[in-house]
Structures are given as structure tokens and as C-alpha cells.
Amino acid sequence: MTARPPAGAGAPFGARLAAAMDDHGPLCVGIDPHATLLADWGLTDDAAGLATFARTVLDAVAGRVAAVKPQAAFFERHGSAGLAVLEEVVAAGRETGTLVVVDAKRGDIGSTMGAYADAFLRDGSPLAGDALTVSPYLGFGSLGPAVDLAHATGRGLFVLCLTSNTEGHEVQHARTQDGPTVAATMAAHAAALNAGERPLGSVGLVVGATVGDAAERAGVDLVRVNGPLLAPGVGAQGAGAAELARVFGGARRQVLASSSRGVLAAGPDVAGLRAAARRAADEAAAALR
Ligand SMILES: O=c1ccn([C@@H]2O[C@H](COP(=O)(O)O)[C@@H](O)[C@H]2O)c(=O)[nH]1
Numbered sequence: 402m403t404a405r406p407p408a409g410a411g412a413p414f415g416a417r418l419a420a421a422m423d424d425h426g427p428l429c430v431g432i433d434p435h436a437t438l439l440a441d442w443g444l445t446d447d448a449a450g451l452a453t454f455a456r457t458v459l460d461a462v463a464g465r466v467a468a469v470k471p472q473a474a475f476f477e478r479h480g481s482a483g484l485a486v487l488e489e490v491v492a493a494g495r496e497t498g499t500l501v502v503v504d505a506k507r508g509d510i511g512s513t514m515g516a517y518a519d520a521f522l523r524d525g526s527p528l529a530g531d532a533l534t535v536s537p538y539l540g541f542g543s544l545g546p547a548v549d550l551a552h553a554t555g556r557g558l559f560v561l562c563l564t565s566n567t568e569g570h571e572v573q574h575a576r577t578q579d580g581p582t583v584a585a586t587m588a589a590h591a592a593a594l595n596a597g598e599r600p601l602g603s604v605g606l607v608v609g610a611t612v613g614d615a616a617e618r619a620g621v622d623l624v625r626v627n628g629p630l631l632a633p634g635v636g637a638q639g640a641g642a643a644e645l646a647r648v649f650g651g652a653r654r655q656v657l658a659s660s661s662r663g664v665l666a667a668g669p670d671v672a673g674l675r676a677a678a679r680r681a682a683d684e685a686a687a688a689l690r
Pocket residue numbers: 431433472504563564565566607608609633634635636637638659660661662663
């Protein structure tokens with residue numbers, strides 16, 4: 402395993418992610434310590450349980466997949482003790498050289514967004530991984546402080562565009578007063594920020610692997626985005642190789658497929674988790690080749 406330079410000290414996130422996907426395949430393993438999974442793994446539903454859960458996932462997959470994605474909500478539900486574990490997960494993940502995408506879906510008016518950016522994207526912040534998921538539904542421009550800090554520190558963003566849940570269409574497929582859909586507008590903003598970047602820009606989109614032909618219907622040009630496409634929905638939400646191929650078509654080289662429960666169900670055995678992640682990575686690679 403090659404240790405990669407951490408954010409802030411090396412290439413921009415898009416380039417680091419492209420290299421990680423070349424090395425390990427296009428899979429991100431979600432670290433989602435659901436109460437039910439903790440129970441299935443024989444762990445307590447508290448900070449100690451979270452810590453063991455996350456450490457086990459990292460033992461199994463760090464250095465073997467392109468990225469891990471701790472879901473902040475499952476840590477936040479345990480208050481400050483849970484957040485302390487999230488900090489440990491971010492630090493431990495980054496020490497292994499595996500990219501860490503913090504899935505916190507932050508979004509607020511610009512002045513408050515500056516504080517979120519400081520928390521999740523500033524060098525030295527204990528919650529700063531390599532990339533952060535953000536919500537643009539207060540207007541893409543409200544993400545400005547996060548865009549600026551991500552750019553300054555070599556970190557990345559994944560902007561919610563076409564989410565994997567069935568309810569997303571009422572917002573994302575709605576038309577703006579200028580005509581294009583909301584999703585297409587968000588994608589166009591990301592494309593403008595990524596223009597000219599090689600091999601990939603650092604402002605990615607979240608596009609669920611479950612969305613079928615939604616990109617086409619919403620007029621979202623995924624190739625033009627020229628940034629990474631985080632594709633949750635693989636595994637427990639029902640998407641597999643066929644769905645990945647269908648949703649992403651010509652943009653498939655940009656895709657980082659993401660699976661949480663689909664891999665985590667194989668735990669707590671480290672070898673079982675590792676094999677499940679390998680299988681998921683190989684399937685995603687074959688679908689996106
Ligand atoms: O559109 C989206 C955006 C984010 N997610 C997150 O991904 C994982 C999915 O977990 P699974 O167990 O693989 O279903 C979870 O953390 C979601 O919050 C998403 O599913 N869809």
C-alpha cells in the first residue's frame with residue numbers, strides 16, 4: 402500500500418481520487434453504524450460500540466478500497482462521545498492513506514456555511530477528511546465558503562444532485578425560473594468549477610445508483626461535470642452492476658460507487674468484510690469499465 406499525501410499537502414482531491422480508483426477500483430465503503438448492525442455485530446449501541454465497529458471496518462478495508470465514507474449522523478446520535486469517535490475514524494482513515502469522505506450533507510446560508518467549512522475542510526480540524534458531502538438547496542452560491550476552502554486545502558466536495566431516495570425528484574427535477582431543472586443547474590455550477598481540471602475536478606456530485614434514467618430526464622450532463630460522481634445506493638438500496646452501467650453511461654469513468662450495509666452485513670468478521678468489499682469493488686469495476 403502506498404501512503405498518499407494528506408489533503409493540504411499534495412495533489413487536489415480529484416486527482417487523488419482518480420489515482421485511488423485506478424489502484425483499488427471504484428468503490429467507497431460506507432461506515433454506517435446503524436443500531437441494528439451494532440446489535441448484529443454483538444456491540445453496544447454507544448460510543449464504545451461505534452469505535453469497535455469503525456475500527457473493524459477500517460482493519461478490513463483500509464488500503465484496499467479507494468475511499469471510506471463515515472456517515473456523520475450515526476456518530477452524532479451519540480452526542481459528543483459519538484463525535485469524538487468520528488474524529489478518531491477520520492484520523493485513522495487518513496493515516497492509512499485511504500481517502501475519507503465525511504458524509505455530513507452540510508448546507509446553510511453562506512455566513513454559517515463558513516463555519517461548516519471550517520469544521521470539515523480546514524487543515525488541522527479533527528473532522529476534516531479528504532472530502533465532504535454538501536447540500537446546495539439553499540442555492541449553490543451559499544456553498545461558496547466550502548468551495549473556497551476545499552480548493553485552498555486540496556479537499557473535495559460532493560454536492561447533492563440526484564439523490565438515491567425516491568422523494569428527491571420533487572426538488573431535483575423541479576424547473577428553475579430560467580427553465581433547466583434544479584439538478585441540471587447544480588451540475589452546471591459544478592462543471593464551471595471543474596472546467597479545465599485534469600484528470601478530474603474536485604467538485605463532485607452525488608448521483609444515486611438507483612436513479613435509472615433520471616440524469617437524462619432532468620437534463621443533467623454528467624460527463625460535462627468533469628468531476629467525481631459519488632453513487633450511493635449500491636447493495637442495500639437495490640442497485641448493482643446493471644444499474645451502475647445504466648445510470649452513468651458515458652460518465653462511468655468518473656463514478657465512485659458507494660455501499661454501506663451491502664458490505665457491512667458481512668461483519669464483524671474482518672475476512673468476511675474484506676471479501677464483501679472486494680466483491681463489490683470488482684462488480685463496480687466491471688460495470689464501469
Ligand atoms: O443520495 C444519497 C446520498 C447519500 N446516501 C448515503 O449513503 C449511504 C447509503 O447506505 P446503504 O446502507 O448502502 O444504503 C447512507 O449513509 C446514506 O445516508 C444515500 O444513500 N443516498
